[in-house]
Amino acid sequence: MPHVEMEKVEPLLEQYEPQRINLIPILQDVQETYRYLPQEVLRRISQKLRVPLTEVYQVATFYRCFSLVPRGKHVIQVCLGTACHVRGAPRVLDRILLDLKMAGPGTTNDLQFTVETVRCIGCCGLAPVARVDNKNTHPHLTQAKVGGLLKKYQDKAEASRTAKPDEASHAEA
Amino acid sequence: MLKLKSPHEVKELQLCLEASETTRPCISVCAGSGCCASGAENVLQALRRELEKRGLQGTIDVKSTGCHGFCEKGPVMIVWPEKVFYNGVSQSDAKDIVNSVTNGHKPVEKLLYKDPNTGQRVLHEHDVPFYARQQRILFGNNGKIDPKDIRDYIKVGGYSALGKVLTDFSREQVVEAVKCSGLRGRGGAGFPTGMKWEALRRSTVRPRYIVCNADEGDPGAFMDRSLLEGNPHSVIEGLIIGAYALEAEQAYVYVRAEYPLAVEHLHAAIEQARTAGLLGENILGSGMDFRIHLVQGAGAFVCGEETALLASIEGRVGEPHPRPPYPVQKGLWGKPTVINNVKTWASVPVIINKGADWYASIGTERSKGTMVFSLVGKINNTGLVEVPMGVTLREMIYEIGGGIPKEKKLKAIQIGGPSGGCIPASMIDLPIDYEALTQAGSMMGSGGMVVMDEDTCMVDVARYFMEFLEEESCGKCFPCREGTQRLKEILNRISRGKGEESDLDLLDDAGWMIKETSLCGLGQTAPNPVLSTLRYFRDEYLTHIREKRCPAKVCRELIVYQIDETICDGCHACVRVCASDAVLGEKDKAHSIDSGKCIKCGACLEVCQPKAVLVH
Incomplete structure (x- = not known):
């Protein structure tokens, strides 16, 4: 498990009234900051909001957006909506997993990629699609396009590693 | 923007904006999620660069708008005032487009839509068969306005319905208008909106809340997303009118986290509306106070169910509870709450402006107004379609949708997401309304319409939905939690060629049991994909079982x-x-x-x- 930078938590918590209604928005912020929900942070949230840790844990494990283990630098969301399904999304997913040598959706050992499935990102007109890092949507995917797609982000990952050695070493720690 | 202090000032601003409209050409580029994925951002940048390079920024405008609906041909754009419609535009076309505007609007031939029936190029959007049969009362403004600029919405008559309500309507009259319009919930179940509102008004408990359900979870549906991205103010205006009628001071809009652009646009729109005096305290000098909170979902399909959605807003796990009590009796924090879908709220200003009778004149006897569908799957013209209730599936598929690609045969139409069912090609003349679809074993749902051709395996489709529902079942009630798992297991068995004929009876029995005994809408409708495919495609199941063969050549272990x-x-x-x-x-x-x-x-x-x- 990577080292958890607890100093990032307080400024984040201060943006919210310590009320239960803010539990999910806080968890979303934490997820975005750390790319997962570290146990120590969940304890702090429970204390601050006065919501029992079991309930924080219940919410954290109920919703799909949250992860209790670190996610990769790049998150590939393969859409498995109905339109994508009938246009061949399962095969695209299999190819991505195969190329990344993964048995199923999850995170690669080097923490570069997380592959997850989503149920419809609303780009059905362009099926099958995958979205990377919540912003880049790749339309009309085929198995033949998968290699290029992964390479694009692999290169970026390499590039950012050389540019910012500190950050990269954290991610790998 | 200055704060508007009365309905009269909204009207004045609208007139002023209309008057200031010049004949200056404007290139409106669709920048919805679909077109953006096809490269609309690059097209926009290229156009702006081209204009800058030639010093034409003040002469020709470029606008990024919401979804125009024709995702298949994206990126699409309209050049005003000639209303020339271009499709499949790329950044390298920017020069030609600007040239055509400066050279007396001679259209760029290669970017015009080519009608596949006639082979002719078509100049205007309304002549494109995809658009010609539509009646776009909710989505019509998407191609005209910049969703991030409230003045654009006001210019096309936005917030005039609110003005009208605040000056001429009593609260009861608003509810009456919604009731007379025949508007039914656009989220799926089709409960009459006016009746829901009336029920809330009968309650004496305060405070009251209103909620907009934008947790569009059905795979294969993206209407709500497109409306929030392209015209968020129409939803906000509907909410304010609702708040007036229902005496609510706060609203919550619950949006899926998977829709970042919709969240961004809605957030910006709420801020602008607040600055303009349309939200906050003393709205337009009427003494009415009203706030809208934006809540992001965290990825749980069940949160589309109203009681689960309310739990999620409160910061709890999204588990439903049995109804009654209905949310109008005991909703958010135990207070009376009205929940409506995005399109339902956006229909309200239209009803006020055009009149309940006008609205009720559209559609069929029991299903009024228009319905928005996302027409996707094995269809030539994928995209968003808004049609009057009662059009037939044939019109949808062949006239608007342009038929099935590669001359394949239509097999089925899946309507209503995981809660809906598959309607076979033989029922293609079925009119689309709430009752007809339910009778056919499907349901209107939120409007996802997935077209399937001969290469789609119906056992695989049923298995797909069961896998989805098993994963998304919240696990609170036994029939749904266990039942969806068992159905999936049986379907897996059949798709591997290991099924037995008795499995079909088992599917049927278990399906009905889950329907009858589940706690919420998710479970009560979960077996629909299985039951409807069994009803219409039993032979295909039998081929998998008896001949160990998948006629559509999809099931991997049989090919x-x-x-x-x-x-x-x-x-x-x-x-x-x-x-x-x-x-x-x-x-x-x-x-x-x-x-x-x-x-x-x-x-x-x-x-x-x-x-x-x-x-x-």
Whole structure:
């Protein structure tokens, strides 16, 4: 498990009234900051909001957006909506997993990629699609396009590693 | 923008904006999620660069708008005032487009839509068959306005319905208008909106809340997203009118986290509306206070169910509870709450402006107004379609949708997401309304319409939905939690060729049991995909069971890939793409597939140009 930078938590918590209604928005912020929900942070949230840790844990494990283990630098969301399904999304997913040598959706050992499935990102007109890092949507995917797609982000990952050695070493720690 | 202090000032601003409109050409580029994925951002940048390069920024405007609906042909754009419609635009076309505007609007021929029936190029959007049969009362403004600029919305008459309500309508009259319009909930179940509002008004408990359900979870549906992205103020205006009628001071809009652009636009719109005095305290000088909170979902399909959604807003796990009590009796924090879908709220200003009678004149006897569908799957013209209730599936598929690609045969139409069902091609003349669809074993749902052709396996479709529902079942009640798992297991068995004929009775029995005994809407409708495919496609199930064969050649364990050596030209494309090194053979010589190594991924089939790869 990577080292958890607890100093990032307080400024984040201060943006919210310590009320239960803010539990999910806080968890979303934490997820975005750390790319997962570290146990120590969940304890702090429970204390601050006065919501029992079991309930924080219940919410954290109920919703799909949250992860209790670190996610990769790049998150590939393969859409498995109905339109994508009938246009061949399962095969695209299999190819991505195969190329990344993964048995199923999850995170690669080097923490570069997380592959997850989503149920419809609303780009059905362009099926099958995958979205990377919540912003880049790749339309009309085929198995033949998968290699290029992964390479694009692999290169970026390499590039950012050389540019910012500190950050990269954290991610790998 | 200055704060508007009365309905009169809204009207004045609208007139002023209308008057200031010049004949200056404007290029409106669709920047919805679909077109953006096709490169609309690059097109926008290229256009702006081109204008800057030629010093034309003040002469020609460029606007990024919401979804125009025709995702298949994206990026699309309209050049005003001539209203020339371009499709499939790329950044390299920017120069030609600007040239055409400066050279007396001679259209860029190659970017005009080509009608596949006539082969003719079409100049205007309304002449494109995809648009010609639509009646776009909710989505019509999407192509005209910049969703991030409230003045654009006001210019096309936005917030005039609110003005009208605040000056001329009592609260009861608003509810009456909604009731008379015949508007029914657009989220799926079709409960009459006016009746829901009336029920809330009967309650004496305060405070009251209103909620907009934008947790559009149905896979294959993206209408709500497009409306929030393209015209968020129409939803906000509906909410304010609702708040007036229902005496609510706060609203919550619950948006899926998977829709970042919709969240961004809605957030900006709420801020602008607040600055303009349309939200906050003393709205337009009426003494009414009203706030809208934006809540982001965290990825749980069940949160589309109203009681689960309320739990999620409160910061709890999204588990439903039995109704009654209904949310109008005991909703958010135990207070009376009205929940409506995005399109329902957006319909309210239209009803006020055009009148309940006008609205009720559209559609069928019991389903009024228009319905928005996302027409997707094996169809030529994928995109968003808004049609009057009562049009037939045939009109949808063949006139608007342009038929099935590659001359394939239509097999079924899946309507209503995982809660809906598959309607067979033989029922293509079915009119689309709430009752007709329910009778056919499907349901209106939120409007996802997935077209399936002969290459779609119905057992696989049923299995797909069961897998989805099993994963998304919240687990609170036994029939749904266990039932969806069992149905999935049986379907898996059948799709592997290991099913027995008695499995079909088991599916049927278990399906009805889950329907009758589940706690919430998710479970009560979960078996629909199975029951409807069993009803209409029993033969296909039987072929899987008796002959161990998948007629659509989808179920992996029942198919074999082969290469026809007489057709194969040895181009090596399949060898390069094969994930398991199963394709053998030298370049320029016929290849073959080692079935022992083949993982049946179908990559070779995708890339084979001469169509030498066969599936048995």
